[in-house]
Amino acid sequence: MDNCFIDITVEFLAVAFHNILYYGSVYPGNVFDTRRKYSVVVYRCRHPEVNHYINSCLKSVEECLKCGTLRRLEFAVTNDEYNPIVKFVFHFDKNSVHEENSDAYLVQVEQNLRAFCLNLNTIIGKFQNNIENKSFTIFLHTNESSAVSMSINPDLQEFPYVEVEDKTEDCERILPLRRFELRGYSIDTYVEIK
Template sequence: MDNCFVDITVEFLAVAFHSILYYTSTYPKSIFESKKKYSIVVYRSMHPEVNQYIDLCLKSIAECLKSERLKRLEFAITDNNYIPVLKFIFDFDHISDFDEISDAYLIKTEQNLRAFCLQLSAFSHKFNNLPEDTSFTIYIHTNESAAVALASDPNLEEFPMLEVDENFEESDKILPIRRFSVRSCNIDAYVEFTR
């Protein structure tokens, strides 16, 4: 897989994950600092444990992206029983006939990533009715061989992966955020309201 694609996507997901935590008020606004990314203001957590969890997830995600075995990511905001109340979903569709010259300077890619962040900010009022004491979990949808490879990676030993049952409920309350491409992959981003 194209290293440029992996780097850009992981960097974008880091911004997206921190922004989701900020806009859903999962943690107090005081633990976030503002940064400039994609020519706009974004927010990043300053909490060491939160950042460590996100960084470890991003390492696993990068490995799945390198092998083209990442199908979907779910960033779930959960209630105090760890049941998802809101899911931010990223579906990955790899393009087989990718044109290397198309968006060679990544201008359109940056515009799309900026538009995602702005859409997320614009939709933030829809996340106001979440329960108290929310938390979050990141679900990585991949295949069995990728899961085995991640489990045997010494760099990820401190971050065990658990297989989740395929038993999940789909919601009919979906809010599309954006469909965009990053190099050789189309990404569909949307919010699923589970309650």
């Protein structure tokens, strides 16, 4: 897999995760710092345990992307019983046709990432609720061989992997966020509201 795609995707997911936590009011606003990314203000949590969890997940994402086995990632905001309230879904597809010189300077990619961040701010208001004690979980949809190789990788061993049964869940509605192309891959982003 293209290293540029991997680097940009992992960086984008880090920004997305922290902003979902901020706009979803999973943690109080005072534990976030503001930064500029993609020419807009974004948020980053200062809590070391939250950052450790997110960074560990992102290492796993990077490993799956390198192997070409990550198909879908779900960032679920959960209630106090750890049941998902809402899922932010990132779906990855390899394009069969890719023009090498298309968006060579990544201008369109940056515009799409900026649009995602701005859209996130407005769309979260559509399902905000007053549930206290929210938390979050990150689900990686990959294959079994990838899961096994990550579990024996010494760089990833401190992070536990739990296989989840393949089951279909109904959701009340799906709200699309953004679809964009990046170095021969498509990333679809949408929200599943429970």
